[in-house]
Amino acid sequence: MEKAEHWSNDEEIKIFQEYLRIPTVHPDIDYTACVEFLKRQADKLNLPVDVIHPVLPSKPVVIMKWLGKRPELPSILLNSHMDVVPVFAENWTHDPFGASMDAEGRIYARGTQDMKSVGCQYLAATRALKSSGYQPKRTVYLTYVPDEETGGDMGMAEFVKGDYFRAMNVGFALDEGIASEDESYPVFYAERTLWHLRLKFTGTSGHGSLLHKNTAGEKFQYVMDKLMKFRKTQVQHLAENSSLDIGDVTTLNLTQLTGGLQSNVVPPVLEAVFDIRIAISQDVDRLEKQIRNWGEEAGGGLELDFILRCPFVETKVDDSNPYWLAFKKGLDELGLKTHTRVFTGATDSFYVRQMGIPALGFSPINNTPVLLHNHDEYLRADTYLHGIQVYRKLIPAVADS
Structure with a gap:
């Protein structure tokens, strides 16, 4: 005292x-x-x-x-x-x-x-x-x-x-x-290189009672799965190497998700915003290309909109x-x-x-x-x-x- x-x-x-x-x-x-x-x-x-x-x-x-x-x-x-x-x-x-x-x-x-x-x-x-x-x-x-x-x-x-x-x-x-x-x-x-990245998924729209092909939701799920697997690798890097801290790996988090107007209508567009902080050891251009490739693998119709892209x-x-x-x-x-x-x-x-x-x-x-x-x-x-x-x-x- x-x-x-x-x-x-x-x-x-x-x-x-x-x-x-x-x-x-x-x-x-x-x-x-x-x-x-x-x-x-x-x-x-x-x-x-x-x-x-x-x-x-x-x-x-x-x-x-x-x-x-x-x-x-x-x-x-x-x-x-x-x-x-x-x-x-x-x-x-x-x-x-x-x-x-x-x-x-x-x-x-x-x-x-x-x-x-x-x-x-x-x-x-x-x-x-x-x-x-x-x-x-x-x-x-x-x-x-x-x-x-x-x-x-x-x-x-x-x-x-x-x-x-x-x-x-x-x-x-x-x-x-x-x-x-x-x-x-x-x-x-x-x-780290900061991205606020909006991914716009476009696909087939229609009634919610049918099984439409190439929907925005399917494409979102495919790309989201790839992004979360990438995220998991960064978590593992931290867990396996005690000399690293959070600034030494790439962080990726889904921060916003929008789309759809009605519960029985398959939306033509879904948008997901991610906060991504890219480690200096990560090839930025390669990461962007990889995300675009995942969009193509999902069936196309993916647009990358950089809300913020810091060098x-x-x-x-x-x-x-x-x-x-x-x-x-x-x-x-x-x-x-x-x-x-x-x-x-x-x-x-x-x-x-x-x-x-x-x-x-x-x-x-x-x-x-x-x-x-x-x-x-x-x-x-x-x-x-x-x-x-x-x-x-x-x-x-x-x-x-």
Whole structure:
């Protein structure tokens, strides 16, 4: 209890809790209070701040600028998103926007892991570094973007295309990672290729009392069986190789199924939507060709409609990337055990990498259950405070490289 009382009086913990209590929760987020909070933080840090709206007035991007000694050099981007996913309050044992701390120092709130902690740790590390008299060689930008949790279309996706971002001359970016349940820290250098794929099956229609040939349902069943057998191979890969995690295999899930108007009418069209995250070891073109071949085997009439089809982009984590070398050196000097991974989902780092800018996903959270998007999301106060010290090391490491 004494520790919890001590942490509750820590100024950085209080700032973190204040940020968590702002309900920037989907759907229909009002970012006003969040923007005002960040403006106050920038003012306390004596950093200039801009708020721009690349898409809509209701979708702000907040940018703080920490001028470097050599501003002509490519800058460092510290990015985080302001939004959080919905909550089902009845399944929480704490108010999801109360940011209360229990006797063990666990702070409960939506966004503790994903990813208001990182956004606040950037601020805290900047505060500590500035207080010590430090000024980075490269200019450092702290950006807070909207709507990452709905795909980034209203935030980072458009922000990186604009004149403001271009003028920032970003050379390297940091963004979110995922908590680790052991002592190590994953560092993410890429994301799997993301498809949101709609399969449209067309076939013979007619009365439900007859046995029509080449129906959409038959074709769907055939292709679905092939896809599920492929999915099973990925499950087996994970089960048979303990060195792999979910980001190393291809995931495939049926997410929507539509078709038919009446219970006694065989529909001419059935549509199935799949969320597919393709491992970097998987030949993307070959997979697409295989799905089309299965459609032909089923009798034809299969159309592939890509709702979303992201290209594969990665950041090199080898000697060819000086930012990686500087970042890794900082981690090593801290004595942190790390491993490079492919991100399981999708983050705003994708849009940055797509612009040709190296980006790494990293959240300084270890020995913690992975609770992003889950009920009772929490982060321990000591883990949060340790993360500030991690960034105190990593920010100069990359900014002075």
